[in-house]
Amino acid sequence: xxxxxxxxxxxxxxxxxxxxxxxxxxxxxxxxxxxxxxxxxxxxxxxxxxxxxxxxxxxxxxxxxxxxxxxxxxxxxxxxxxxxxxxxxxxxxxxxxxxxxxxxxxxxxxxxxxxxxxxxxxxxxxxxxxxxxxxxxxxxxxxxxxxxxxxxxxxxxxxxxxxxxxxxxxxx
Ligand SMILES: [Ca+2]
Numbered sequence: 001x002x003x004x005x006x007x008x009x010x011x012x013x014x015x016x017x018x019x020x021x022x023x024x025x026x027x028x029x030x031x032x033x034x035x036x037x038x039x040x041x042x043x044x045x046x047x048x049x050x051x052x053x054x055x056x057x058x059x060x061x062x063x064x065x066x067x068x069x070x071x072x073x074x075x076x077x078x079x080x081x082x083x084x085x086x087x088x089x090x091x092x093x094x095x096x097x098x099x100x101x102x103x104x105x106x107x108x109x110x111x112x113x114x115x116x117x118x119x120x121x122x123x124x125x126x127x128x129x130x131x132x133x134x135x136x137x138x139x140x141x142x143x144x145x146x147x148x149x150x151x152x153x154x155x156x157x158x159x160x161x162x163x164x165x166x167x168x169x170x171x172x
Contacts (some may be wrong), residue, residue: 063141104137
């Protein structure tokens with residue numbers, strides 16, 4: 001004997017709710033993206049960041065590793081001041097999230113710093129280092145990367161990496 005139509009409808013609804021819950025958890029999970037190390041190295045290189053102002057790709061990759069773990073997760077902060085994306089770019093000077101008053105010097109929405117396209121993130125980081133003249137805008141570079149052998153960060157990356165030159169910051 002067939003189940004009552006109402007019971008059938010309830011069963012279908014349960015399956016539907018379960019499917020939607022599963023789908024939404026997958027969608028939430030997909031928002032957090034880890035950028036592959038060598039992909040970032042290549043994009044940095046293509047956009048002229050290798051040897052830019054004397055800093056190597058190793059300096060950049062080490063900095064990003066210690067700042068964000070190559071992770072584009074949206075920021076978690078109880079205050080309105082937040083830092084976005086791979087380079088942890090702040091919403092008071094460099095990007096605008098529409099909430100925190102910002103100089104928005106990169107002329108970019110902070111949401112663009114947590115998406116899959118990392119080119120605009122890199123160009124904003126380039127603007128930051130150009131204005132500051134060094135990587136000190138990222139405190140973890142000085143603590144974790146400065147003066148260290150950073151060759152491991154570009155190891156096995158399958159593109160031609162320019163010969164590392166003397167780092168200008170060593171004279172600071
Ligand atoms: Ca982006």
